[in-house]
Amino acid sequence: MIDVHELTKIFRVARGEELVAVDHISFHVESGEVYGLLGPNGAGKTTTLRMILGLLQASSGYAAIDGVRSSDQPEEVKRRVGLVSASAGVYQWLTVRQMLLFFADLYSVPNLRAKRELDQLVRTLGLESFIDQQCSTLSTGQKQRVNLARALIHNPPVVLLDEPTLGLDVVGSQTVGAYIDLLRYQGKAVILSTHRLDEAERLCTRFGLLHYGKFVAEGTLQQLREATGCQSLVEMFVNLTDLRAMFSESPGEATAG
Amino acid sequence: MSEVSLPPLNPPDTETKFSPQSLARLRRLTAKEMRETLCDRRTILTLVLMPLLLYPLMAVGFRTYILTNYADDLPVEYRIGFESREEHDWFWRYADLSRYTSESQNAPEAESSQKSSDSDNNAGQNRVRLLPQLFDNLEEEVGKHTIHLGVRLPGIATAFRQDGNLELDCEFILDVNSSTSFEAYKFLQTRLTEANARYLELRLNSLGIPQRATPVQSQKVMVGTKRDTQAVSLLSVVPLVLLLMTITGAVYPAIDLTAGERERGTLEILIAAPVPRLSLLLAKYFAVLSVAVLTATVNLLTMSLTLYTVGLGEVLLGQTGFSWLLMVQVFLLMLLFATFFSAVLLTITSFARSFKEAQAYLVPLMLISLVPGVISILPGVVLEGPMTITPLLNIVLLGRDVLLREANLLTSIVVVTSTMLYAIAAIMTAARIFGAEGVLYNENAGWSDLFYRPIRSVTAASAGSAMMCLVIIFPAYYFTTGLVGHLASLSIGQRLAVAGVATGLIFGLIPLGSAIWNRVSLAPGFQLRLTTPLAFLGGIFFGLSLWTLEHEAVVVFMDLQWATISPEKLAQAMEMVKQWRDLPVVVIVLTMAIIPGIFEELFFRGYLLNSLLRRYGPLPSILASATLFGFFHLVTSDSLAVERLFPSTTLGLVLGWVCWRTGSVLPSMLLHATHNALLVTLAYYQEQLSDHHWLVEEQDHLPLTWILYSIAGIVVASLLVRFSTPSNAGQPSASVELAQ
Numbered sequence: 001m002i003d004v005h006e007l008t009k010i011f012r013v014a015r016g017e018e019l020v021a022v023d024h025i026s027f028h029v030e031s032g033e034v035y036g037l038l039g040p041n042g043a044g045k046t047t048t049l050r051m052i053l054g055l056l057q058a059s060s061g062y063a064a065i066d067g068v069r070s071s072d073q074p075e076e077v078k079r080r081v082g083l084v085s086a087s088a089g090v091y092q093w094l095t096v097r098q099m100l101l102f103f104a105d106l107y108s109v110p111n112l113r114a115k116r117e118l119d120q121l122v123r124t125l126g127l128e129s130f131i132d133q134q135c136s137t138l139s140t141g142q143k144q145r146v147n148l149a150r151a152l153i154h155n156p157p158v159v160l161l162d163e164p165t166l167g168l169d170v171v172g173s174q175t176v177g178a179y180i181d182l183l184r185y186q187g188k189a190v191i192l193s194t195h196r197l198d199e200a201e202r203l204c205t206r207f208g209l210l211h212y213g214k215f216v217a218e219g220t221l222q223q224l225r226e227a228t229g230c231q232s233l234v235e236m237f238v239n240l241t242d243l244r245a246m247f248s249e250s251p252g253e254a255t256a257g
Numbered sequence: 258m259s260e261v262s263l264p265p266l267n268p269p270d271t272e273t274k275f276s277p278q279s280l281a282r283l284r285r286l287t288a289k290e291m292r293e294t295l296c297d298r299r300t301i302l303t304l305v306l307m308p309l310l311l312y313p314l315m316a317v318g319f320r321t322y323i324l325t326n327y328a329d330d331l332p333v334e335y336r337i338g339f340e341s342r343e344e345h346d347w348f349w350r351y352a353d354l355s356r357y358t359s360e361s362q363n364a365p366e367a368e369s370s371q372k373s374s375d376s377d378n379n380a381g382q383n384r385v386r387l388l389p390q391l392f393d394n395l396e397e398e399v400g401k402h403t404i405h406l407g408v409r410l411p412g413i414a415t416a417f418r419q420d421g422n423l424e425l426d427c428e429f430i431l432d433v434n435s436s437t438s439f440e441a442y443k444f445l446q447t448r449l450t451e452a453n454a455r456y457l458e459l460r461l462n463s464l465g466i467p468q469r470a471t472p473v474q475s476q477k478v479m480v481g482t483k484r485d486t487q488a489v490s491l492l493s494v495v496p497l498v499l500l501l502m503t504i505t506g507a508v509y510p511a512i513d514l515t516a517g518e519r520e521r522g523t524l525e526i527l528i529a530a531p532v533p534r535l536s537l538l539l540a541k542y543f544a545v546l547s548v549a550v551l552t553a554t555v556n557l558l559t560m561s562l563t564l565y566t567v568g569l570g571e572v573l574l575g576q577t578g579f580s581w582l583l584m585v586q587v588f589l590l591m592l593l594f595a596t597f598f599s600a601v602l603l604t605i606t607s608f609a610r611s612f613k614e615a616q617a618y619l620v621p622l623m624l625i626s627l628v629p630g631v632i633s634i635l636p637g638v639v640l641e642g643p644m645t646i647t648p649l650l651n652i653v654l655l656g657r658d659v660l661l662r663e664a665n666l667l668t669s670i671v672v673v674t675s676t677m678l679y680a681i682a683a684i685m686t687a688a689r690i691f692g693a694e695g696v697l698y699n700e701n702a703g704w705s706d707l708f709y710r711p712i713r714s715v716t717a718a719s720a721g722s723a724m725m726c727l728v729i730i731f732p733a734y735y736f737t738t739g740l741v742g743h744l745a746s747l748s749i750g751q752r753l754a755v756a757g758v759a760t761g762l763i764f765g766l767i768p769l770g771s772a773i774w775n776r777v778s779l780a781p782g783f784q785l786r787l788t789t790p791l792a793f794l795g796g797i798f799f800g801l802s803l804w805t806l807e808h809e810a811v812v813v814f815m816d817l818q819w820a821t822i823s824p825e826k827l828a829q830a831m832e833m834v835k836q837w838r839d840l841p842v843v844v845i846v847l848t849m850a851i852i853p854g855i856f857e858e859l860f861f862r863g864y865l866l867n868s869l870l871r872r873y874g875p876l877p878s879i880l881a882s883a884t885l886f887g888f889f890h891l892v893t894s895d896s897l898a899v900e901r902l903f904p905s906t907t908l909g910l911v912l913g914w915v916c917w918r919t920g921s922v923l924p925s926m927l928l929h930a931t932h933n934a935l936l937v938t939l940a941y942y943q944e945q946l947s948d949h950h951w952l953v954e955e956q957d958h959l960p961l962t963w964i965l966y967s968i969a970g971i972v973v974a975s976l977l978v979r980f981s982t983p984s985n986a987g988q989p990s991a992s993v994e995l996a997q
Binding site: 053055056057075076078079081083085087088089090091092093094098102103105106107108147150 | 521
């Protein structure tokens with residue numbers, strides 16, 4: 001479903017210097033899989049997601065959804081992807097219902113189907129109490145639930161989640177967790193980028209550990225444990241700076257891809 | 258929730274075409290942006306409250322200005338105090354002031370001109386109204402501003418002496434700090450001088466001396482319409498104020514819908530939707546434009562109402578004042594301005610990543626906007642030459658001319674066309690940077706996206722790049738042709754050479770530069786493909802046949818009196834053709850037919866049509882390029898020839914069809930060059946042809962057989978082009994790329 005091949009992004013920074021944000025990473029995510037894209041700040045997780053969606057142009061390599069490359073047909077790729085980002089805002093003067101139907105329209109969802117999808121999302125994500133409330137009056141948790149609904153209003157086969165629990169309390173995080181479970185149940189291909197390693201451990205089927213734009217490990221939790229000798233993702237994270245040394249010559253050895 | 262279903266894969270670019278669905282979605286997008294904007298209290302504030310507060314305040318300022326500069330034209334009241342009724346009655350009768358007290362007698366135009374005396378003090382006496390009042394202490398009342406002037410006649414009882422002579426002192430009590438008091442004094446003083454002269458004349462006549470009291474009487478003879486530079490200056494302020502207020506209305510929505518969107522975190526999710534950036538931007542553009550037009554309307558209405566209420570309309574605009582027609586004209590001008598400025602605002606605010614940054618960018622823009630206003634206020638500034646294509650300045654000056662009822666049709670069309678082109682350029686620029694990487698994610702730089710060059714080469718320019726070329730070509734060509742026309746010192750041959758070189762440079766170099774910058778492969782990007790001989794033959798047939806129908810169209814226009822070219826211009830053109838005959842015909846054909854044929858086609862069909870075809874269907878693309886071609890020929894001469902619009906556009910349609918059908922610009926070049934060559938050769942040999950009765954006069958219809966031959970030629974040409982290639986344009990299989 002999602003194919004990432006030798007994806008690279010180089011940013012030009014001041015004085016003509018270049019910063020390699022993502023460095024030749026490759027991975028594959030199938031339908032019904034939740035792929036955890038993990039790594040410390042600045043590892044290149046968000047940049048990778050943005051390239052998959054076609055919001056950023058890759059310097060080399062490609063990302064494709066169902067065989068369609070985001071560099072060639074960005075709109076076709078966007079049509080198949082739902083994006084949830086912690087930084088995503090809401091239209092403060094619109095009601096929740098208006099905003100969700102507006103996005104359904106952007107994704108060319110026919111009116112009747114949009115209303116049906118909306119009703120289902122309202123029930124699934126518990127939006128009943130504020131569906132006709134103006135977005136400016138929503139709490140952080142409510143806004144995040146609206147954003148989760150917004151990403152699904154066109155029923156995309158692929159969902160990209162960028163730090164979806166950032167700034168949420170326990171209840172909010174649990175909602176997101178249930179949401180991801182639901183996505184997997186529905187057979188969607190999901191990439192989850194997060195700092196909440198416990199959550200990732202519980203929700204993801206496979207992981208890619210990014211550091212300075214490169215994969216230092218990729219595989220199932222079991223494969224990562226075997227490769228790193230660490231029991232939990234937290235331990236792996238702590239040792240991440242040393243991981244490069246551990247896998248310096250052949251990171252592919254740990255790759256279970 | 259339903260099962261996952263894969264949406265069908267649409268062919269590339271489907272979304273960017275103008276389908277009814279995409280237009281309907283654009284409407285819904287605009288409606289959403291409008292709802293967002295109009296729900297915001299800050300928009301309402303600038304939209305409604307600002308004009309409501311501004312114009313009454315301005316009216317106070319205007320009125321003060323008018324009182325200082327136009328006191329003669331405004332109704333004015335002077336309160337005059339007397340100590341006794343006797344003094345009042347005597348003075349009123351002696352100075353003949355009763356006509357200034359009664360409403361009905363106010364402002365007798367005829368009387369004033371007949372009596373108009375010498376001094377400027379008399380000017381405006383028509384609008385003076387006197388209000389006499391009785392008081393015990395005149396000094397005190399003047400001091401308290403109860404009255405403007407006190408009049409005291411101490412020796413009234415003994416004024417007439419027994420010998421019939423009149424001797425009386427008249428004291429005027431003025432407020433030293435009041436200009437109105439001085440004005441009242443000057444007014445009464447003048448009336449008294451007139452009364453004295455009348456009395457003196459009566460006395461002299463009664464003594465048998467027929468001498469008038471003012472032996473030498475000056476007479477003022479006014480020439481021209483009453484309008485001085487101050488009036489023009491004040492009138493120039495009107496469009497400027499309206500334009501500035503329109504900007505004010507559009508600024509906040511423009512920032513809110515671009516930089517504000519990024520600040521609120523909704524820009525990324527919007528860009529993540531499968532909607533072309535141009536559509537998103539157009540929706541925002543229409544929202545900003547709507548608010549700008551609403552603001553303009555509210556401002557125009559409030560200003561008109563203010564002018565009407567304080568009675569300044571007639572002072573500024575003459576007898577007819579602020580008519581409905583004038584309001585419509587001013588509104589259309591503001592609509593044009595809003596069209597342009599909304600696009601400029603969006604371009605600038607699209608660069609910004611926050612409200613603060615957008616505001617920082619807009620302050621210099623607002624200051625720059627004041628410059629044309631200041632220039633337009635300067636006396637003697639005429640809307641002509643380069644000014645007609647200078648953004649903003651041209652609109653302000655056209656606004657002034659519309660108010661003065663001096664707007665010229667050709668100039669207006671040039672202003673409108675150039676402004677629309679600038680607006681398109683601004684929208685295209687905005688679409689390039691709105692939601693682009695640098696603006697969306699980079700905290701340090703955003704301008705780099707403007708100069709973004711594609712990594713890979715492409716086979717056609719984007720519609721935006723091609724339109725941007727047109728935006729540069731239009732003023733450049735307009736300016737150059739104007740310049741060549743004024744190079745009187747050059748011979749006709751030199752002028753033709755300069756024009757030919759200019760055509761080549763403008764239509765060749767500008768698209769070439771654009772193509773190189775945008776990594777457009779030159780051969781496919783300009784449709785430079787070899788095609789079959791049949792296509793070229795078809796081009797020649799078209800080139801030889803079309804002129805008769807064009808001639809007929811021009812004659813029909815002339816018959817219907819729709820032609821706009823002046824006889825002087827026609828005579829000038831005939832004179833120029835005469836001058837051509839001093840040169841070899843080959844020079845004329847080279848400069849007037851071959852060079853324009855090659856280079857105009859290189860741009861209009863090769864670059865522009867090609868870019869449109871990649872994005873839109875053949876019909877809208879050919880129509881759009883032909884209309885632009887026709888319009889280009891309508892306004893890029895120093896005279897407006899509406900009758901040329903139809904033939905030029907028709908020629909553009911045929912050229913576009915040939916190019917699309919054959920997939921190559923080369924047959925179109927041949928067609929264009931043949932067409933022009935035939936016309937200039939006919940003109941060159943007109944005298945000889947007429948001598949042999951082979952050519953009709955300019956204004957005459959052609960013989961029917963000629964037209965029938967032409968139609969046959971067009972049919973043959975169409976068939977040749979139709980069957981010249983197995984399939985239509987854009988398919989390399991049908992043609993061989995020159996580059997190969």
